[in-house]
Each structure stands twice: as C-alpha cells, then as structure tokens.
Amino acid sequence: MIHATLCYVVTEGKVLLIKKKKGIGAGKYNGPGGKIEENEPVDAAAIREIEEETGVTPLDMRHVGTLAFYNGQEEKPDWFVHVFLATKFSGEPVNTEEADPEWFEIAKIPYSNMHPDDRFWMPLMLEGKRFMGKFYFDKEMKNILKHELVTINETSIL
Numbered sequence: 001m002i003h004a005t006l007c008y009v010v011t012e013g014k015v016l017l018i019k020k021k022k023g024i025g026a027g028k029y030n031g032p033g034g035k036i037e038e039n040e041p042v043d044a045a046a047i048r049e050i051e052e053e054t055g056v057t058p059l060d061m062r063h064v065g066t067l068a069f070y071n072g073q074e075e076k077p078d079w080f081v082h083v084f085l086a087t088k089f090s091g092e093p094v095n096t097e098e099a100d101p102e103w104f105e106i107a108k109i110p111y112s113n114m115h116p117d118d119r120f121w122m123p124l125m126l127e128g129k130r131f132m133g134k135f136y137f138d139k140e141m142k143n144i145l146k147h148e149l150v151t152i153n154e155t156s157i158l
Contacts, residue, residue, distance in 0.1 A: 006033035018099035058086030072139035
C-alpha cells in the first residue's frame with residue numbers, strides 16, 4: 001500500500017489546484033500532493049509536496065480527511081491518502097517540473113477533468129467538514145465501482 005498526501009489551499013472563494021505534467025493523473029487537475037517518504041511525518045510530506053509542486057507554503061494546514069483507494073480488489077487499499085486544507089499561505093504559485101498551479105473559483109472547479117472520486121469528497125472538504133472515504137475502482141483506475149463516504153467528528157482522526 002502506498003501512503004500519500006493531498007494539500008489544498010483555499011482562500012477568498014478560490015482553491016489552488018495543479019495540472020499534473022507527469023505521473024498518475026497527468027493532464028488532469030488535482031490537489032498538490034504525493035507519496036510519503038520512508039520515516040517522513042505525514043504533515044511534513046504534505047508541506048514538502050505542495051512546496052515542490054507549487055512554490056507555496058501552507059501556514060495553517062490541518063488534516064481534514066482520509067481516502068482509501070482500491071484498484072480492482074477489495075482486500076486492502078492500494079493507496080491511502082491523507083487530505084489537508086490550508087487557508088493561509090506564503091509564496092506565490094509557480095509552474096514547476098511536475099505541475100502548473102492554477103486558482104479556481106469554488107463554483108468553477110473543473111471536476112470533469114479531475115479524478116472521478118473528487119466530486120464526491122471535495123465538496124465536503126470545501127464546506128469545512130472532516131471525512132473518511134473508500135473508493136473501489138476498476139483495474140484501470142478509471143471507473144468507480146462503488147464508494148463509501150462519511151463525515152466524522154473532530155476526535156475521530158489523528
């Protein structure tokens with residue numbers, strides 16, 4: 001199982017997304033994030049990834065959710081992702097080797113050019129809710145076969 005992070009910066013009615021240049025999701029929009037390195041704290045990984053992919057440093061980052069992704073089987077997830085949210089940041093978004101960052105108004109998030117699970121859980125995050133989700137995909141990781149998504153209270157996670 002691969003452990004990873006996503007970190008979204010939301011301010012003034014906009015969210016910072018990246019258009020991936022390579023790797024999983026190349027050509028699609030997503031939140032900045034990536035794999036957690038061995039012995040790396042989860043929050044440190046989230047900060048490292050958003051800085052590498054956007055040039056922005058989150059200042060008030062908080063853990064808001066977890067997502068488990070299953071690829072064609074139900075025994076154990078292939079990916080386990082920690083989702084973070086920040087409303088304050090330093091720096092300005094810059095294009096990087098991995099991604100092109102872009103601000104989107106919340107009402108204009110390009111869900112049609114994102115991973116199919118995003119449309120289920122991102123609205124919860126943007127409403128300030130904490131969540132846990134499981135998404136079961138086909139073997140090509142293109143279609144959701146089923147999913148489970150719940151909101152949680154403040155003491156349920158981390």
